[in-house]
Amino acid sequence: MDLRLTQARANDAERAAVDRVVSPALGGTGPSTGPSTGTGTGTGTGTGTGTGTGTGTGIGSLRDEHFADAGHAARGRRHLVLPTLHAVQEDIGWISPGALNYVSLRLSVPPADVYGVATFYAMFSTEPRAPRVVHVCDDAVCGQRGGERLAQRLAAELGGEGSGDEVCWLRSPCLGLCERAPAVLLQRTGEPDYAIAPASVEQTLGAAAGGGPGAAGADAAFDDTSVSAPQTGSGVGASGAAAGAELRLLRRVGVVDPTSLDEYRANGGYTALRRAVGIGPTRVIKEVSDSSLTGRGGAAFPTGLKWDGVAKAPERPHYLVCNADESEPGTFKDRVLLESDPFGLVEAMTIAGYATGCERGYLYIRGEYPLATRRLANAIAQARQRGYLGADVMGEGFAFDLELRRGAGAYICGEETALLNSIEGFRGEPRNKPPFPSVSGLFGKPTVINNVETLYNVLQVLAVGGPAFAEIGGGRSTGPKLFCLSGAVARPGVYEVSFGATLREVLELAGGTVGELRAILLGGAAGSFVLPDQLDVPLTLEGTREIGASLGSGVIFAIDTGADLTEILRRIAAFFRDESCGQCVPCRVGTVRQEESLARMLRRTEIGSREQELALLDDLARVMRDASICGLGQTAPAAIQSAIDLGLLSEGVGQ
Numbered sequence: 189m190d191l192r193l194t195q196a197r198a199n200d201a202e203r204a205a206v207d208r209v210v211s212p213a214l215g216g217t218g219p220s221t222g223p224s225t226g227t228g229t230g231t232g233t234g235t236g237t238g239t240g241t242g243t244g245t246g247i248g249s250l251r252d253e254h255f256a257d258a259g260h261a262a263r264g265r266r267h268l269v270l271p272t273l274h275a276v277q278e279d280i281g282w283i284s285p286g287a288l289n290y291v292s293l294r295l296s297v298p299p300a301d302v303y304g305v306a307t308f309y310a311m312f313s314t315e316p317r318a319p320r321v322v323h324v325c326d327d328a329v330c331g332q333r334g335g336e337r338l339a340q341r342l343a344a345e346l347g348g349e350g351s352g353d354e355v356c357w358l359r360s361p362c363l364g365l366c367e368r369a370p371a372v373l374l375q376r377t378g379e380p381d382y383a384i385a386p387a388s389v390e391q392t393l394g395a396a397a398g399g400g401p402g403a404a405g406a407d408a409a410f411d412d413t414s415v416s417a418p419q420t421g422s423g424v425g426a427s428g429a430a431a432g433a434e435l436r437l438l439r440r441v442g443v444v445d446p447t448s449l450d451e452y453r454a455n456g457g458y459t460a461l462r463r464a465v466g467i468g469p470t471r472v473i474k475e476v477s478d479s480s481l482t483g484r485g486g487a488a489f490p491t492g493l494k495w496d497g498v499a500k501a502p503e504r505p506h507y508l509v510c511n512a513d514e515s516e517p518g519t520f521k522d523r524v525l526l527e528s529d530p531f532g533l534v535e536a537m538t539i540a541g542y543a544t545g546c547e548r549g550y551l552y553i554r555g556e557y558p559l560a561t562r563r564l565a566n567a568i569a570q571a572r573q574r575g576y577l578g579a580d581v582m583g584e585g586f587a588f589d590l591e592l593r594r595g596a597g598a599y600i601c602g603e604e605t606a607l608l609n610s611i612e613g614f615r616g617e618p619r620n621k622p623p624f625p626s627v628s629g630l631f632g633k634p635t636v637i638n639n640v641e642t643l644y645n646v647l648q649v650l651a652v653g654g655p656a657f658a659e660i661g662g663g664r665s666t667g668p669k670l671f672c673l674s675g676a677v678a679r680p681g682v683y684e685v686s687f688g689a690t691l692r693e694v695l696e697l698a699g700g701t702v703g704e705l706r707a708i709l710l711g712g713a714a715g716s717f718v719l720p721d722q723l724d725v726p727l728t729l730e731g732t733r734e735i736g737a738s739l740g741s742g743v744i745f746a747i748d749t750g751a752d753l754t755e756i757l758r759r760i761a762a763f764f765r766d767e768s769c770g771q772c773v774p775c776r777v778g779t780v781r782q783e784e785s786l787a788r789m790l791r792r793t794e795i796g797s798r799e800q801e802l803a804l805l806d807d808l809a810r811v812m813r814d815a816s817i818c819g820l821g822q823t824a825p826a827a828i829q830s831a832i833d834l835g836l837l838s839e840g841v842g843q
């Protein structure tokens with residue numbers, strides 16, 4: 189593609205889409221203010237030369253008159269790149285050179301940079317594309333549970349992947365709906381996206397043809413939360429205990445109307461924030477430190493330590509970011525919380541902001557979570573309207589507001605520094621650490637980044653107090669923990685246990701495994717395998733480490749002897765190859781070589797023998813682990829390495 193975009197002009201619709209995002213932000217009327225240097229600078233003075241909008245900065249005339257549009261204020265608009273690209277993609281169905289050019293002009297970002305960002309994300313298309321796109325999950329869980337069959341039927345009915353003028357279909361990595369496999373996501377020009385799961389061929393074809401349930405109907409299908417979180421809701425829970433009994437993180441799931449602030453309040457909502465305000469920021473951080481709460485996003489960093497560092501940082505402003513990018517294949521726990529208890533996250537973020545001196549929080553949610561996005565947008569709007577967010581939260585004299593930012597299909601944006609770059613309007617490429625975000629994070633300021641489940645735990649810490657929370661479990665593994673069960677289990681879904689429960693106990697909560705168990709993939713695509721004779725391992729940071737495994741993002745993916753383990757590993761390798769940001773060679777090349785080797789093994793066209801392929805994979809794993817910049821490259825070979833170590837890939841062992 190030619191990067192000299194200055195000749196291409198946006199049409200009226202494209203300009204309107206961009207202006208819808210940019211004008212309110214620059215006018216200072218919306219919540220979207222960006223870095224402190226960029227606030228409220230809109231001029232609204234330009235007359236424009238044919239932009240037809242009558243608002244904004246009149247870019248056309250300013251350029252003709254060589255008006256200087258630079259400096260801090262201009263640079264401060266860059267954080268709007270992703271929202272404007274979303275607006276164009278949503279309204280027009282693709283992002284044309286003219287639209288890229290107009291984004292570039294309005295935000296004072298070089299055209300090549302805007303192009304670089306637009307092409308980074310899977311949900312954006314810089315080529316003309318059909319207005320209805322069906323994303324079919326063919327990842328590790330769905331692929332084995334009907335996703336592959338669905339893809340083949342769509343190919344037969346609609347033509348090859350990506351082809352078609354009115355509708356096209358594309359293969360997709362995990363859509364975070366594994367408990368309802370197989371899953372599809374409908375991306376529709378000018379209309380809201382929605383997911384169908386489980387998706388039948390007929391339903392998918394109907395929706396692709398423009399019929400189907402529409403967003404409201406599709407969302408309603410998710411109202412039966414007992415499918416995704418079988419312990420919750422009314423009736424008797426999976427363990428036989430009364431539903432909701434003992435549940436802390438999931439206690440409101442399936443119980444309250446997730447669209448109602450009043451119901452949230454009637455079910456304990458905002459008591460934690462009141463307690464936080466009652467004891468003050470320093471005591472809140474002490475309670476969190478005393479609780480020994482560790483991050484649930486994968487790295488298990490002590491939350492109290494992170495909060496304390498930012499609270500004490502002299503540089504201002506401080507920022508809070510919630511990482512709701514949840515894209516690790518097999519992971520869907522955050523989605524269930526976000527969809528069913530969205531006010532809980534708004535309250536928890538407000539507490540985090542209050543304790544650490546942040547007046548602004550960003551909630552970065554994965555682009556493929558349309559229902560959760562709608563629920564959170566509603567929760568934020570209601571909280572703002574009722575004084576739970578804003579300049580004087582609950583009349584308690586402190587300010588805190590939240591902005592929802594949508595990702596656009598890039599797993600790497602879950603890595604905290606890549607996420608920061610994504611919010612700032614750069615490609616979602618990880619930064620070198622140090623400096624860590626608590627020192628230099630969003631817009632170069634001290635920043636707290638926490639996972640969704642971590643933040644829900646804070647509500648519990650404030651409910652019972654830090655020391656009492658620390659008594660649940662022990663060591664670095666304290667409090668309640670969510671696990672995502674999928675694959676060969678009787679009742680897939682999100683399950684909550686206290687830290688210390690064994691893998692066997694959690695599997696029993698889900699009704700046990702189905703068929704003959706071959707192995708459990710624990711921790712996610714970047715996790716490792718556990719064998720049937722290791723099911724008594726306690727699911728703690730310490731317990732899993734002892735057997736060389738890790739909890740990762742809380743995935744428990746059961747694989748029976750009927751599944752093709754080599755194919756599952758090849759799909760995982762393909763995922764990492766696709767999602768590698770490409771910045772460093774060990775990851776960029778290593779992920780390709782891994783997939784090639786596994787594909788050869790599947791085709792029985794090994795270079796030399798199978799043992800030679802395994803030796804190559806082992807070599808690659810060591811280089812990637814030792815020399816990659818970020819966690820993606822370091823952990824991309826983990827599952828393969830673990831399968832090799834456990835002999836799951838050796839000649840003559842299963843498939």
Ligand SMILES: Cc1cc2nc3c(=O)[nH]c(=O)nc-3n(C[C@H](O)[C@H](O)[C@H](O)COP(=O)(O)O)c2cc1C
Pocket residue numbers: 482483484485486487488489511512513514515516599600601602603604605637638639640642643818819820
């Ligand atoms: C490739 C990669 C993807 C990640 N994806 C997520 C994610 O989707 N959600 C998340 O909370 N953390 C994710 N993390 C971990 C984050 O970098 C970070 O540690 C976490 O958000 C911190 O929050 P916590 O301390 O509450 O766990 C990812 C890390 C890597 C290396």
Ligand code: SF4
Pocket residue numbers: 600617618767768769770771772773775776816817818819820821822
């Ligand atoms: S390890 Fe992979 S994802 Fe991470 S910076 Fe390097 S190339 Fe990018």
Ligand code: FES
Pocket residue numbers: 325326327328329330331361362363364365366369370371517518519
């Ligand atoms: S939604 Fe298909 S594998 Fe997760």
